[in-house]
Amino acid sequence: MTNTTQLPDAEQLLQQLVQQILPHVTAQTALVGIHSGGAWLAQRLHAALDLKIPLGTLDISFYRDDFSKIGLHPQVRPSDIPFDVADHDIVLVDDVLHTGRTVRAAMNELFDYGRPSSIRLAVLVDRGGRELPICPDFIGARLALQPDQNLQLNQGADGKLDLSLFTAD
């Protein structure tokens, strides 16, 4: 079941994120997007913020805490951090913040590349339901969703982003 009636416009949220992050951008700011939705979002942010350091992407499959329960994700993509993590201020980007477990895994992976000066977290939507002490620094919107609802970011052929909501039957 899909329900898109009350969802905010992802493109507008993206612009709000750009406005929030912009005052914090320095020469040391680097963006890292989490596959898949976070990477699409980070790509757009990277262009809008006109950052000089190339965009990084993470696939956190090798750092998930539920590997022993559900096994390896069927579609793992290589992580790609094309800059030296050490001494950079990293903005970690994800589409939807929920339990915080993905962000925990992403931070662990980042530290295996080196020691960043700082990490901040940007999310398009904070849907609540945190299970770990993780708090975003830049937020497009806060939505209160039920546990059985699944909010998903989609990327159109033109690169435009939109949100859709699924409810488990």
Place this chain on the structure above:
Amino acid sequence: MLNNPQLNQHGELQHLLTIEGLSAEIIRHILKTADSFVPITEREVKKVPLLRGKAIFNLFFEPSTRTRTTFEIAAKRLSADVVNLSISSSSQSKGETVLDTVDNLAAMQADMFIVRHSQSGAAHFIARHVAPHIHVINAGDGRHAHPTQGLLDMYTIRHYKRDFHELRVAIVGDVMHSRVARSQIHALTTLGVPEVRVIAPKTLLPKQVEHMGVHVYHDMEKGLKDVDVVIMLRLQNERMKGALLPSAQEYFKYYGLTPEKLAFAKPDAIVMHPGPMNRGVEIDSSVADGGQSVILPQVTFGIAVRMAVMSMLAGH
């Protein structure tokens, strides 16, 4: 469908025993997963926490340096605990000893066995015996199979040549005694390589090798003509003692890969060898160390491929 002992009831890999019977989809999935493990070795911390707390036993009943080492490195890069056991098998008590060994290691909470044995079927035998939560990887059994070598060879070919559907591949040398060749042939035909050739004297080819879907050549000039990939096999020294071959010099003259013979292949053909090489027997040093050789990248890719297989098995 035949019962495939390496798949669980969901059709996922439970053990990796042989490439024979694996679908192209599973093979491609392993290669694709390996892609994600390659960049890990370029980071400051060259490991991921995926198999943290898992105990992996390298159970080698037959000596090996490279395969054991690359399995060990792969397991360590996945943060597993690795124990290496080199067990010289006495021919009298093989069956019993193997199972006793396995039972004892299982009692030490083993999660995975990497098995190398001179007897064909040894890894199958162990896989049938172990508890369902234990995974077995065949690291070479007799003349039968060496699936991770076959997979890393496919990874290497895919890295340099991309599309399997347009390739001519020649496997040269002692196909008869080679588990590597068998695994390569199964993988290549499953992935849709239209022309797989074997080049060897008749004494080094198994009977009815054509039934594996290969074209047979006894002559290097004809066999190497226009191929994209040349895979050299190791000529084991003990073969020289029997009646199979006159001498290493004679073998090199007809089947050793020299720059002159390699010139029959396509100009951009790659040269592979599973190692360890006998320079001057099956391959000339100028080819082994030359610009078309991808023998060392094979070793590097082998680690990523073994990481992929281990993590896929451990997750099922």
